[in-house]
Amino acid sequence: QVQLQQWGAGLLKPSETLSLTCAVFGGSFSGYYWTWIRQFPGKGLEWIGEIHHSGGTNYNPSLKSRVTMSVDTSKKQFSLRLTSVTAADTAIYFCTRVPNIEARPCDYWDQGTLVTVSS
Amino acid sequence: DIQMTQSPSSVSASVGDRVIITCRASRDIRSWLAWYQQIPGKAPKLLIYAASILQSGVPSRFSGSGSGTDFTLTISNLQPEDFATYYCQQADSFPRTFGRGTKVEIK
Numbered sequence: 001q002v003q004l005q006q007w008g009a010g011l012l013k014p015s016e017t018l019s020l021t022c023a024v025f026g027g028s029f030s031g032y033y034w035t036w037i038r039q040f041p042g043k044g045l046e047w048i049g050e051i052h053h054s055g056g057t058n059y060n061p062s063l064k065s066r067v068t069m070s071v072d073t074s075k076k077q078f079s080l081r082l083t084s085v086t087a088a089d090t091a092i093y094f095c096t097r098v099p100n101i102e103a104r105p106c107d108y109w110d111q112g113t114l115v116t117v118s119s
Numbered sequence: 120d121i122q123m124t125q126s127p128s129s130v131s132a133s134v135g136d137r138v139i140i141t142c143r144a145s146r147d148i149r150s151w152l153a154w155y156q157q158i159p160g161k162a163p164k165l166l167i168y169a170a171s172i173l174q175s176g177v178p179s180r181f182s183g184s185g186s187g188t189d190f191t192l193t194i195s196n197l198q199p200e201d202f203a204t205y206y207c208q209q210a211d212s213f214p215r216t217f218g219r220g221t222k223v224e225i226k
Binding site for chain 2: 043058
């Protein structure tokens with residue numbers, strides 16, 4: 001059974017850098033895309049971006065200047081960095097797995113981490 | 120970006136009812152649409168992908184249809200565990216985008 005588990009700081013001050021890491025248990029790391037999605041307090045969902053196990057990335061253009069994703073295949077982990085955060089970045093952050101099929105659905109999600117940006 | 124418009128935003132229904140949720144894309148997304156269910160306090164769960172393919176383990180009372188710009192999610196014989204919020208998401212182009220959700224409430 002595939003499980004994703006993430007960790008990182010849950011409370012940040014404006015201008016700080018958000019850093020989250022997601023580990024994959026119980027399944028293969030290779031052959032998949034790994035994504036970050038966030039859910040705002042009003043419940044809207046925003047796709048942040050994806051990274052292939054080989055390191056190739058696609059980012060949401062609205063966040064591209066502030067986002068970096070990376071992978072560590074030896075540890076079966078992938079990470080998100082979001083710089084210069086503001087209150088607008090307050091959200092629940094999810095990491096997900098995306099099979100390398102044309103439909104590209106998010107078939108496994110972690111439980112999510114609430115990140116609050118407040119001075 | 121492709122805009123995804125869901126309707127209705129909420130629906131009240133009873134156990135045993137059939138519920139239909141629609142999702143419209145602002146441009147042709149072929150069949151690259153997924154539906155997710157979210158129970159409060161939980162992560163979204165994949166129900167359907169490629170517009171009509173049922174994810175493994177999802178009950179057959181859930182079904183999806185459509186292509187191009189118009190899609191539907193049908194829940195037949197609504198069960199107590201189905202009261203949740205449902206989101207559509209397009210996977211045709213980047214950035215991926217979601218609908219704003221449809222909350223299925225108990226009548």
